[in-house]
Amino acid sequence: MKTQHTIIALSIGAALLSLGIVGGRMSVTQHQAANTSAAAPEKKVLYWFDPMKPDAHFDQPGQSPFMDMALVPKYAGDATESAGVKINAQTLQNTGMRQAKVERQMVSLSMDATGILAFNERDVSIEQARSNGFVERVWPLAPGDIIAAGQPLAEVLIPEWTAAQQEYLAVRASGDANLISAARERLRLTGMPAGAISELEKNGKISARQTLRSTQAGVIQELSVRNGMTLTTGQTLAKINGISSVWLDVAVPEAQSAAVQIGGKADVLLAAFPGVSLNGKVTAILPTLNDASRSLKVRVELPNKDGRLRPGMSAQVKLASNSSNSALLVPTEAIIRTGKRSLVMQLNAENHFMPIEVTLGAEVGDKTIVLNGLSEGQKVVASGQFLIDSEANLAGIKTKLLDEKSATSNAIALDEADATIKAIDGQQVTLAHGHFKVVGMTAMTMAYPVARIDILKGLKVGDKVRAGVRQSDDGLIIEQLIKQGVQP
Template sequence: MSRQTIKKTVLGLVVVLALLAVGVAAGLWWGKNPVTAGGKDISANAGKDGRSVLYWYDPMVPTQKFDTPGKSPFMEMQLVPKYADEGGDAATVKIDPDVAQNLGVRLAVVTRAPFGADVQATGSVDFNERDIAIVQARSGGFVERVANLAPNDVVGAGAFIAELLVPEWAALQQEYLALRALGDASLEGAARERMRLGGMPERLIREVAASGKVRNRISITAPRSGVIQTLEVRPGMTLMAGQTLARINGIATVWLDVAVPEAQAGSVRVGQTVKADFPAYPGKPVQGRVTALLPTLNDAARALRVRVELPNQDGRLRPGLTAQVSIRGTGGESALRVPTEAVIRTGRRALVIVAEAEGRYRPVEVILGPESGTGTVIVSGLDEGQKIVASGQFLIDSEASLQGIVARTSGSAEAMPVPVALHEADAVIKDISDAYVTLAHGPFKTLSMPGMTMEFPLANPKLAKGLQAGDRVRVGARETDDGLVIEKLDRTGGAK
């Protein structure tokens, strides 16, 4: 046998022995580490350290799960294992308490309280239009003298405004004095009545009767204290009977024109107590009350205009000042409430992150009720006393999305369908067909979408039946992957 043949024989024996050793080792490992998945044993479902693997996934496409490791078909990267001991509940996110603190996670408790709490809004000060005095000339004459005043000056009751010369009054006064000298009481009374009908004030008539002298000049004074809004009198002017000389608006009380969001308009009643905080006077709130709910809404802001009357004895509340207004609620039915800041709105649904034991957080889908102050009513999805995340919830929700965790209703093992309310707004139809409608709409508040004019597809051609350009409608739109689709068109008025 040649030396070359011997070398080949030895090399072959070494290869065979090596293959036998690898097979024995693999058999021993397989016997000690069986993992069952889908009714069959797969050794791939165990990590390098022996930890049990639930599945593998691509972090960029976390909702797609794989039974075996390897490269992702999406991103050409290695799949990442999801271990069974990373959390007993695959629908929760686990965050170390120290990490949660660094992220600024703040918790709140779901509470139950009577609905009808304070309504928060903004308002601006205006004059009390019920507290107005109009100063007029009672008879024709001439302006002799005018006080040094101008519009927007503040005057007190009885302040001098102007002095008028009224020739007609001189004749009436002379007639009165002559008839009184005759001593006939009936004639004197008739002459006194003619002076009244001539426009002479009672004060001037008494002065003529007491002095016995003609007084054909009269001083015009302010009937009440307030702000001179208009002053239409100048020296030398000729006046007609009934001509307006000045308009004075009282300032003892003022009106606060408050814009209450349309969604909270039903919570406001006449007579409710109001607290107004003015940035100009921090720490000095003013108490008032609701005196009227105006019949028209603010079209631009889609807000109910509420009139509040405030005392202004010191005169510091001036028209144009703004205030943060709290309208005190009168109580109502009990309802679950959470801080509004804790709610995550996606457009199609609303989520709340529930804090559980051992640093676990679960995204829960909820149905929202109306907002009241800084809180929001929860119709369903949560229970009283549950802890929820009020700050930092967006980071946790992002982590849950990366891990492929789907939000579920509280207390349910399966995802429950949650009805999605339509996004509503008032609008005027500009053009309409069986498939599309062009609307000049107000804001969609639930979408934070401002008012504008644009075209929308119709979900059903029947929606266009009986409607035409110019009709006022209440619009209901649903958000889809292709944008907003109109599902409701309710006529609220005829052609504009």
């Protein structure tokens, strides 16, 4: 019995000792947790923001004015705007992100467009009556007929010729050289052709009739001569358009017109002749912009020796610049277009990404020219950039705008051209300027807004200036006007 009591006492003691140890440990753990909690300071809130509009910052929490959601706090120590958003390597691997370098290359701009064949308006002849007369016979012709050079059009009776020829023959019989020369000149002034005058001198026979013939081959555009009609001096009988060459009128979008230059090559494919490629050259860039389509009309001249090219035919055209220029290029797929601006995700060290606003030029194959915003050698995200952009918005990373980089960026200079000031109206200036090659604006006279009113200081109508422009969301804007002969 005594032994049994001893065993029970020892068991109770062991249990109490165990509870004491556990309690001590719990007490120490709670104390350590309390100390740890006290040692960890609360994060400081820098500002609140809407992830869908990370550029807008707020001093107080609340509801977003942009979206139906609460504002999110931005804490000190989170991803900074200068470093960008950081994404771990595993996540990047899962998204299949690819990167590319900003490269500088020599590029020759080209573009695809459509066009319609038209008559060469420089190859036109007007057939007219040179003297008063009467139409006695008309050949069976009509507008649209293709004729050869020398084709008879009409036979005309010209009474005035009869008296002039009689006078010439009478004077010639006198042998007076001066009078003969004057009489021959009178025949010429009546409109008598040189061939008819030579025939008169040769056989001495008077002819008051003339067969009017076309002076060139081509298509009859107009035919106004009819049997029995009376003709007056200078009256138009026919209009003939040559077809040895034709024009191709090409509609070039305003934004792509930088690729077009006078003398540039044009590769033409006609729907009427599949597989047949024709070569032409740009002969003119018309100065008027089509307001409805925002396109320029570019004229390409094509030879048409066999006469197969007919006005009205449609064609696909590839226009190429005849010069190369140095430009910065990024893959086109790397660009995020928001509708108001264009962005790329720049890759910095240690998987940090920064949204960068860029100004874009023309596309060259699968790449796009960057006019402003990036420097050669920088890295950008070529795929997966939309996911990274969303992460940057959630982290409240502000997009690096062009204006913020203007002081430190090595971006391309403004597009410049010589100009003459035609008018100044408030913060708007009308310029007669040359070709802005990079932004694709041909030589013309047009009114532009200026970025700052001080740009116009000291300038007046008639001044010769060097104009610098940049492309904005609302069109071209004047960034500088440097008076010719004056140092900036």
